[in-house]
Amino acid sequence: xxxxxxxxxxxxxxxxxxxxxxxxxxxxxxxxxxxxxxxxxxxxxxxxxxxxxxxxxxxxxxxxxxxxxxxxxxxxxxxxxxxxxxxxxxxxxxxxxxxxxxxxxxxxxxxxxxxxxxxxxxxxxxxxxxxxxxxxxxxxxxxxxxxxxxxxxxxxxxxxxxxxxxxxxxxxxxxxxxxxxxxxxxxxxxxxxxxxxxxxxxxxxxxxxxxxxxxxxxxxxxxxxxxxxxxxxxxxxxxxxxxxxxxxxxxxxxxxxxxxxxxxxxxxxxxxxxxxxxxxxxxxxxxxxxxxxxxxxxxxxxxxxxxxxxxxxxxxxxxxxxxxxxxxxxxxxxxxxxxxxxxxxxxxxxxxxxxxxxxxxxxxxxxxxxxxxxxxxxxxxxxxxxxxxxxxxxxxxxxxxxxxxxxxxxxxxxxxxxx
Amino acid sequence: xxxxxxxxxxxxxxxxxxxxxxxxxxxxxxxxxxxxxxxxxxxxxxxxxxxxxxxxxxxxxxxxxxxxxxxxxxxxxxxxxxxxxxxxxxxxxxxxxxxxxxxxxxxxxxxxxxxxxxxxxxxxxxxxxxxxxxxxxxxxxxxxxxxxxxxxxxxxxxxxxxxxxxxx
Numbered sequence: 001x002x003x004x005x006x007x008x009x010x011x012x013x014x015x016x017x018x019x020x021x022x023x024x025x026x027x028x029x030x031x032x033x034x035x036x037x038x039x040x041x042x043x044x045x046x047x048x049x050x051x052x053x054x055x056x057x058x059x060x061x062x063x064x065x066x067x068x069x070x071x072x073x074x075x076x077x078x079x080x081x082x083x084x085x086x087x088x089x090x091x092x093x094x095x096x097x098x099x100x101x102x103x104x105x106x107x108x109x110x111x112x113x114x115x116x117x118x119x120x121x122x123x124x125x126x127x128x129x130x131x132x133x134x135x136x137x138x139x140x141x142x143x144x145x146x147x148x149x150x151x152x153x154x155x156x157x158x159x160x161x162x163x164x165x166x167x168x169x170x171x172x173x174x175x176x177x178x179x180x181x182x183x184x185x186x187x188x189x190x191x192x193x194x195x196x197x198x199x200x201x202x203x204x205x206x207x208x209x210x211x212x213x214x215x216x217x218x219x220x221x222x223x224x225x226x227x228x229x230x231x232x233x234x235x236x237x238x239x240x241x242x243x244x245x246x247x248x249x250x251x252x253x254x255x256x257x258x259x260x261x262x263x264x265x266x267x268x269x270x271x272x273x274x275x276x277x278x279x280x281x282x283x284x285x286x287x288x289x290x291x292x293x294x295x296x297x298x299x300x301x302x303x304x305x306x307x308x309x310x311x312x313x314x315x316x317x318x319x320x321x322x323x324x325x326x327x328x329x330x331x332x333x334x335x336x337x338x339x340x341x342x343x344x345x346x347x348x349x350x351x352x353x354x355x356x357x358x359x360x361x362x363x364x365x366x367x368x369x370x371x372x373x374x375x376x377x378x379x380x381x382x383x384x385x386x387x388x389x390x391x392x393x394x395x396x397x398x399x400x401x402x403x404x405x406x407x408x409x410x411x412x413x414x415x416x417x418x419x
Numbered sequence: 420x421x422x423x424x425x426x427x428x429x430x431x432x433x434x435x436x437x438x439x440x441x442x443x444x445x446x447x448x449x450x451x452x453x454x455x456x457x458x459x460x461x462x463x464x465x466x467x468x469x470x471x472x473x474x475x476x477x478x479x480x481x482x483x484x485x486x487x488x489x490x491x492x493x494x495x496x497x498x499x500x501x502x503x504x505x506x507x508x509x510x511x512x513x514x515x516x517x518x519x520x521x522x523x524x525x526x527x528x529x530x531x532x533x534x535x536x537x538x539x540x541x542x543x544x545x546x547x548x549x550x551x552x553x554x555x556x557x558x559x560x561x562x563x564x565x566x567x568x569x570x571x572x573x574x575x576x577x578x579x580x581x582x583x584x585x586x587x
Contacts, residue, residue, distance in 0.1 A: 023564050025584045039450050040490060048575055066446060073447035080450070120488040120512055136490030136516035138574055150564070150584050184434060185482040189511045218485065220511055274434055364443030384436040384486055389444045391462045 002249025004156040005223055006191040009131040009246065013114045020155040020253070029113040029130075031143040032060040034100050035067070036363070037118035039080040040137035045145060054147030056089035058108065062100035063093060067358040070366040090144070098331025098357035101125070101299035104132075105208060106333055110234065110242035111226040116143050121299050121381065123214045127207035128234070129226035129246050131191075134215060154191045154220045155255035156248065161198040163263030168416035170309070171206035172301055172379070172399035173268040174198075175213045178260060180268065180278030188218030190255065193248060198262050199224060204233040205305040212300045213381050216275040267415055269377075270397035273385040281402065281414045289396070292374040294325045294407040296400050297355075298362050301379035302330030304337045306400040311343040313404035313418045319351035320410030326368045327352045328360040352407075364389030377406045420521070420569055422542045424502045426474040430534040431463055433480035437513065439463040440484070440492040449491050456495040473500030476540065478532045480506065484513025493517040503540060505529055505547060505558070518565045521573035527558035542569070 003011070004020070011018040013026035031054075033041045038061055045051050053059040061081040069075040078095075085092035093103055100117065101124040109115055111129035115122060118140040125132035135149070143149045159178065165171075179186070192214045199207065207224050214222025224230075225247035234243050248254075267281035296302070296310050307329065319325045327347045329335035335357050338344050347354050361368030362380040370376055370393035378388075383395035398406070401415035408418070439462045441455060448455040460467045477496065483506035484492060493516045496504065503523040517524050523542050532538070536551040543566070545558040561569070564586055571577040578584070 023562070023586050025586055036446060036449060037488060037490065044575060048579065071447055073450065077447075077450050118488055118490075120486065122488075134488040134512055136488055136512060136519060138490060138519050139515065142574065142578060146578075146583075148584070150586055184485060185508060185510070188482070188508065215512075218482065218510055363446065364438075365446045369444070382486060384438040386438045386442045386444065386462045387436075391442065 001253060002251040004191065004248045004252045004254070005129070005193060005225060005246055006131055006154055006156055006221070009112055009114060010151060010153050012112065018153045020153050022153045024151055024153060025148055026114055026151050027148050028116050028143050030058045030104070030108050030115040031117070031140055032062060032100060032104065033118040033137065033140050034062040034065055035074070035077055035081060036065045037137045039077045041118060041141035041144065042080050042084045044138050044141040048145070050145040051084070051087060053088045053090045053144045057091065059090040059144050060108070061085055061090055061092045062103065063095050064099045064358045065363045066365055067095040068356070096332060096356050098334070099299045099302065099359055101212065102302065102330035102334065106237055106331060110239060111230065111244050112246045116140055116149055120215045121212050123219065123221040124208050124212040124299055126214065126221045126223040127204065127211040128230055129224065131221055131223070133221045154189055156191045156193050157187050157256040157258065158254045159192060159194045160257065160259045161194060161196040161262060163198060163261040165262050166265065168401055168419050169262065169265050169267055170399045170401060171202060171209045173265055174260065174262055175210045176268040176270055176278050176397065177265060179213065179217050179276050182217055184216060184274050184276040185218045187214070190219050192217065192219045192222045194222065194224050200227065203305060204229060205303040208303065209300055216381055267399060267402050269402065269412060270383055272383055272394040272396065275382055275397065284412045285414055289412045290375065291323050291377045291406050291411055293368060293370060293376040294323060294403050295361055295368060295376060295378040295380065296325070296403045297328030297330060297360050298380040299330060300381040301400050302328055302334065304334050306379065307334070307338050307343050310400040310404040311346040313401055313415060314350040314407065315346050317350055317408045319407045322410040323407060325350070325352040325407040326355060326361060328355045329357050331357050361388055377403055377412060379403050420572065424476070424540040424542065426476040426502050426538060428476055428478050428532055428534055428536045428538055429467060429471065430532065431477065431479040434482050434485060435463055435479055436486040437484060437489050437492040438486055441489055441495055452491065452494055452498055455491060456498040459495040459499050468499065471499045471501065474502050475500065476538050477501050477504040478506070478529050479504065480529065481508045483509050485510035488512045490516045490520065493522045494520055497522045518568045519574040521569060523569055525558040527556050531556070
């Protein structure tokens with residue numbers, strides 16, 4: 001019997017052959033926390049008398065959720081991480097560097113690695129062929145000190161994706177459609193593995209959008225086997241030497257297999273208050289839903305490819321007077337590239353507020369908290385009640401193209417009308 | 420750790436997220452858990468944080484704790500005095516976090532349990548008695564490693580006691 005990618009990577013890190021269902025202790029290559037979860041990790045390590053890190057270069061403290069800090073309590077939380085960095089040598093990714101998951105794929109994550117992060121969207125790095133998963137502050141604190149974690153080896157659900165995307169339809173629409181089909185708990189505790197001709201042709205950036213949202217189906221991680229596109233991406237990021245092949249064996253045991261044809265897919269929108277509450281843009285448009293705020297950014301869709309698509313649609317248009325548009329590049333690297341390509345100028349000319357790299361309004365504390373009764377359409381990954389800081393507001397999720405079209409019309413709009 | 424728990428039920432529905440439990444707008448209170456606990460579950464039931472009593476039991480539908488990795492969510496449930504959570508299913512990071520901090524979770528069909536019912540829960544045997552209704556429910560057994568974490572008082576105490584992970 002062959003092995004899945006997840007079993008292979010965990011086995012390599014546990015130093016033995018492993019099978020789905022087993023609980024094992026595995027070494028980690030990269031461990032990270034962010035400003036919302038990290039202070040608790042530091043407190044845990046202080047309590048244990050273990051204020052140390054297993055590898056300075058691969059233990060990272062990201063300031064991204066509340067940057068620049070909007071209030072003194074959060075500045076003090078940042079200070080806890082700054083002091084921990086000084087004391088232990090752990091890398092501090094400071095204000096303006098960007099969202100942890102984007103920074104990880106740019107500078108750390110590599111095929112075959114085991115990555116743990118105190119943030120649920122750590123699964124993003126799985127697009128590079130790593131086993132990357134989100135955990136709590138205490139788990140990651142212990143990983144910082146000991147360089148290992150306990151893990152239950154997950155069963156794998158495999159998703160065969162084929163067909164050509166129609167114009168105006170993107171990987172965001174695909175993953176929203178998949179979650180809408182299998183449900184917000186459709187892959188709880190499982191590894192989701194994506195493969196097939198559509199994935200083979202897909203850019204790394206579009207792949208990250210897919211694996212980023214594996215947690216929204218309850219999965220432990222989302223994975224894509226490394227290939228030439230992965231290799232080129234790593235070379236571009238200056239880590240070409242980190243490329244290696246790793247994939248599931250054909251005779252590995254997959255608990256479930258799915259097939260999705262993207263050629264008939266429409267732009268897709270998640271309605272409040274769960275990600276699996278999806279509708280096609282045709283259905284959504286008929287409902288004539290006024291939108292007060294549009295947000296383009298986040299670890300899901302704040303990459304250069306996303307900004308290019310949005311800027312192209314917005315070019316020559318103005319943001320509707322009844323709405324407001326916030327644009328946030330996911331990292332400093334993305335920001336600089338967008339500046340060089342003139343994209344930021346296009347956003348500003350269209351009437352957008354462009355903010356510095358970070359999580360932005362997705363976390364609900366700053367840079368666009370909604371008023372009672374307001375509606376937002378965002379390119380982020382989740383729309384739970386209260387997520388963006390106000391339980392009396394509604395969050396709709398869509399692609400950067402859908403977001404740009406919506407900003408122009410001030411109501412949920414079809415991006416295909418602008419292509 | 421008490422292996423027999425007795426308490427009054429607070430009933431919730433499906434898909435209670437970590438945003439319901441520990442709302443994002445209180446992000447600044449994450450370094451002050453007793454203050455954050457004053458808002459526990461307030462977006463699911465505004466009365467809950469005001470009226471919850473030590474020993475009370477949370478009973479919910481499917482996928483309890485979905486969403487973010489914030490460990491503050493199970494921590495403030497425990498701080499509020501809740502003795503255990505029983506649901507049809509749990510989201511994975513919440514499940515892990517709860518056992519890591521010593522909050523017991525049981526998986527059972529919760530349809531027959533109503534708000535205000537008095538329960539007696541045997542964690543080791545996985546037996547739930549609804550004393551109000553006079554019915555007995557079985558839960559999925561807690562895996563041995565998770566049971567060990569509870570007995571040790573959480574993952575931190577587990578590591579301190581054994582010097583390392585003890586999974587065998």
